[in-house]
Amino acid sequence: MGRKKQPKKVTKQIIVEKAMADEIYRQKLIADPKGTIQEYFNITVPSDMELIVVEETPSRFYLVIPQFHNEDDLPYSPDDVGMAW
Amino acid sequence: MDPLHDFDRELAWVFDACERQIGTYPSVFRKTALDYLERYNVFRDGFNKNYICYALPFWLGRTLAVDADICRKISMAGVFKFFYFLVQDAVMDTEPGEYKADLLPLGNLFLFDFLHPYRELFPNDSLFWQSLRQYFQEWAYSTRWEREMFWTQRRIMTAADLKIIAHKAAPVKIINAAMAVLSGRPEAIGPLDTMVDAVLISAQLLDDCADWREDFKNGNCTYFLAQVLKYYHLTDFAALNESLIRKAIYFGDTIQDVTAIVKKNHRRLKNEPKYSVPYLISFHETFLKSFADLFKRVQNQKKAMLTGGFSRWLEKSRPFPE
Numbered sequence: 001m002g003r004k005k006q007p008k009k010v011t012k013q014i015i016v017e018k019a020m021a022d023e024i025y026r027q028k029l030i031a032d033p034k035g036t037i038q039e040y041f042n043i044t045v046p047s048d049m050e051l052i053v054v055e056e057t058p059s060r061f062y063l064v065i066p067q068f069h070n071e072d073d074l075p076y077s078p079d080d081v082g083m084a085w
Numbered sequence: 086m087d088p089l090h091d092f093d094r095e096l097a098w099v100f101d102a103c104e105r106q107i108g109t110y111p112s113v114f115r116k117t118a119l120d121y122l123e124r125y126n127v128f129r130d131g132f133n134k135n136y137i138c139y140a141l142p143f144w145l146g147r148t149l150a151v152d153a154d155i156c157r158k159i160s161m162a163g164v165f166k167f168f169y170f171l172v173q174d175a176v177m178d179t180e181p182g183e184y185k186a187d188l189l190p191l192g193n194l195f196l197f198d199f200l201h202p203y204r205e206l207f208p209n210d211s212l213f214w215q216s217l218r219q220y221f222q223e224w225a226y227s228t229r230w231e232r233e234m235f236w237t238q239r240r241i242m243t244a245a246d247l248k249i250i251a252h253k254a255a256p257v258k259i260i261n262a263a264m265a266v267l268s269g270r271p272e273a274i275g276p277l278d279t280m281v282d283a284v285l286i287s288a289q290l291l292d293d294c295a296d297w298r299e300d301f302k303n304g305n306c307t308y309f310l311a312q313v314l315k316y317y318h319l320t321d322f323a324a325l326n327e328s329l330i331r332k333a334i335y336f337g338d339t340i341q342d343v344t345a346i347v348k349k350n351h352r353r354l355k356n357e358p359k360y361s362v363p364y365l366i367s368f369h370e371t372f373l374k375s376f377a378d379l380f381k382r383v384q385n386q387k388k389a390m391l392t393g394g395f396s397r398w399l400e401k402s403r404p405f406p407e
Contacts, residue, residue: 012396043399051395066393068332 010041029053088368089136092143096127099160106198114191121168135288138163141260144364149268159263162202166256169195212271216262220255227252241320242311244346251285276360283350284365287372290343297330312339335387344376
């Protein structure tokens with residue numbers, strides 16, 4: 001009796017790696033990113049999220065600048081440490 | 086070696102004794118005094134405050150071979166000393182429209198119980214009283230200095246200023262003088278003060294890191310925020326905003342700069358040739374660990390941010406497929 005396999009966590013890397021290995025999937029992903037992710041990974045990307053897939057060429061590369069998340073909690077809150085005495 | 090829990094029995098005695106002493110206060114003050122005791126009780130669930138002022142007598146007692154009963158008395162005095170200065174701070178930090186002067190009478194009761202054991206232990210001409218005066222003067226100067234330096238001189242804090250800031254807790258060093266004189270080694274006061282100053286600086290820096298939002302809101306240019314100004318080559322505090330501070334934390338060397346000072350303080354503790362206090366070193370290691378943890382958490386959050394918004398959405402909202 002085999003142990004039940006843990007479902008694999010879907011990461012951006014997994015989504016992108018598959019596009020590098022699977023030509024049919026790659027074309028679908030470029031044409032319809034949300035639909036393809038739903039079809040292959042059963043993950044629903046919200047309708048208010050715009051998802052764009054770009055593909056590098058031998059002479060065209062992309063530098064993606066992430067957004068700085070100002071609302072993130074920094075690791076410390078005032079209750080984490082006590083007074084200086 | 087656990088700088089807190091190795092002395093659970095002694096500290097339990099101290100807090101019980103403080104509670105009994107507060108029971109002798111006029112009834113109108115008892116509840117407020119007991120609230121202080123509960124809030125800063127090391128045995129309370131979720132206690133996460135600093136405890137050097139209670140535990141230092143026991144740490145020094147081991148190093149200087151001072152009688153356990155005396156260590157307990159000095160620790161008890163340390164509790165009331167801490168509460169006395171908390172009252173001073175509370176009254177000094179009164180906001181417009183607030184009224185805290187009612188705390189002053191209670192502060193005086195704390196003052197009496199803080200000084201009482203020392204009056205029993207030290208004659209009038211003891212060196213202890215000269216040291217006590219020095220520590221009170223350090224505290225008084227420090228509490229005015231920060232405001233004077235920043236708001237009047239408009240000068241940004243440097244590393245050389247940290248010792249003055251740490252003197253906001255100078256009364257902790259009363260314990261050094263007491264234990265050194267009682268052990269017959271008054272020459273130990275200097276080295277002990279140097280080590281405790283180092284620990285107080287590290288503690289202040291950790292507070293600065295934790296409280297940067299409140300300090301920024303209140304216009305307190307702490308050393309931590311001064312490093313943020315330095316990162317942007319700014320001198321005007323008014324030019325900062327929360328977003329800039331966060332970016333300096335993530336993308337600058339702000340945390341590393343502050344951690345370097347804490348590491349230097351740790352070396353100072355470990356290199357003390359004659360009056361090394363192992364428990365003080367162990368206590369200071371918790372600060373090193375806190376800064377290391379903070380740095381690691383910031384790096385992990387930065388790494389997650391750099392993977393982009395879609396990665397973060399996958400991580401947060403739907404880690405596994407339906």
